Amino acid sequence: MKLLYYSLSFYLCLITPASAAAPKETAVPLPCTIRSPTSHAFFDLNPLHIEDPTLSKKTNPRDYSWNATGWGLGYNFTMNFCGPVVEDLAEDGVVGVEKEMWRNVSAYYKQGGKVYSIGQQNSSPVLHGRKLVLNYTDGSPCDSEAAKRAHTIEDLSRREIIDPDDDDKKNKPSKGDDDDEDDDEKVKKPTKTPTSSVRRKNTVISLLCDKEPLSPLLTLSFVAASPDECTYFFEARSSAGCGGIEVAKQTLSxxxxxxxxxxxxxxxxxxxxxxxxxxxxxxxxxxxxxxxxxxxxxxxxxxxxxxxxxxxxxxxLPSRQGYSRVNGGVGGSGSGRGRGRGDSDAENRLIDELNEEWDD
Structure with missing residues (x-):
């Protein structure tokens, strides 16, 4: 036992300086994962991802994304986690989204035969206190909000600036009347407002923990939408929303x-x-x-x-001497053949003598 202890101590002395000198490398977090800074719980949303059937290695891959009923809106929602939806949107197209970005749509709905995106792919969940949230942004343009904003700007531009000294100026003309009229025209003339960036639809998904063993993998529910239908709120109950322990990836089998x-x-x-x-x-x-x-x-x-x-x-193993005997006795030279016959005759005579003695 002492020998074992001495050997182990010697080995540890060799490996300890090497491990201490190695710099600590910060591990890059995997997509769709996050660690809580307070409880240090690890959240992984990758189990909720539905792979593309054409790229999946499963025998019977799923060919449709997660669905949620849009109560009171007149249309339903389709979405995926940690990746784009598996449905092909190239046939119908996506309203207000560039064609190159159709393959990155992670949530959408259909209305009037048109497809409206409510968010692009996002693999970075965030924590708001104890709430795990996943945001999808840069969807289709919010047309209703844009019209409402344009109507508001038009009303504001038609207003006039009321000055209590306007009556006095009208009753008492002066040399600067022309200048005042020019100023009034400048005030009444609508000014050009700079074009602002178009607001787009987005989605907020709150991940809730569900530890029931008989529950499905995911229960997706629509909660509400903003009055202008530009932001949509969902709740997703799943075991993936429960914090766990990160399993280190082994480099060796x-x-x-x-x-x-x-x-x-x-x-x-x-x-x-x-x-x-x-x-x-x-x-x-x-x-x-x-x-x-x-x-x-x-x-x-x-x-x-x-x-x-x-x-x-x-x-x-065959030897040369054995082959020479066989050849000499069967198809060899005359001398060899004679030797073989002589030996056989002597054996026959010996057998006959022994038989005669046995009979006597």
Whole structure:
């Protein structure tokens, strides 16, 4: 046991400085994952992602996205998590969205035969206190809000600035009347407002924890929409909304880990045994190896076994002498043939003599 302790301490002394000198690398978070800064719980929304059936390796892949009923709106919603929807939107097109961005739509609805996007793909959930939220932005333009804003600007431009001194100016004309009239015209003339960026539809999804074992993977519900139908709110109940522990990704397989452990054990055994045999037992040469007599005996045993097997198998190999006997006795030269017959005659005579003696 002391030898094992000494070997382990020696090995730890070698690896500790190397591990301490290595700089700590900050791990890049995976898409659609987040860690709580307060509770340190790890959230992973990737199980809610529905893969493209054409790219999925499953035998029966799902070919439709998550659906939610739009209560009171007259249309329903379709969306996906951590990726675009699996439906093909190229046939109908998406209103107000560039064609290159159709493949990144993560939520949409259909109304009047047209497709309206309510958010592009987003793989970065956020935490608002204990609330896990996923936002989809840059959807189709909010046409109703744009019209309302244009109507408001038009009403404001038609207003006149009321000045209590206007009556006095009208009753008392002066040399600057022309200038005042020009100023009034400038005030009454509507000014050009700079064109602002178009507001677009967006989606807010609140992820709630559902630990019921018999519950479905996801229960998606529509909550409400803004009065101008520019922002939509949803609740998603799933086990993915429950914080858990992050599982570290192993770079080695179980067999690789076992092989590393065995290699370390062998190195510790050899190094520790050699040090002990040299320093304590004062051995030199091959005698320094730990348990040298045991390993030498095992080597000798396998060597003898190999010699026995090879020698027993050598008897079944054809030799030159055996072939010469067969050839000489069957189709060889005359001398060889004569020798074969003479030997057979002598054997026959001996057999006959033994038979005669046996009969007597």
């Amino acid at each position: 179980p067999s690789g880990v076992f092989g590393v452990i065995v290699m370390i054990a062998v190195i510790v055994y050899l190094v520790g045994g050699c040090v002990y045999s040299r320093m304590v037992l004062h051995q030199r040469g091959w005698q320094q190896l730990p348990n040298y007599s045991l390993w030498a005996g095992m080597f000798g045993f396998f060597r003898d076994l190999f010699i026995i097997l090879t020698s027993s198998c050598a008897r079944f």
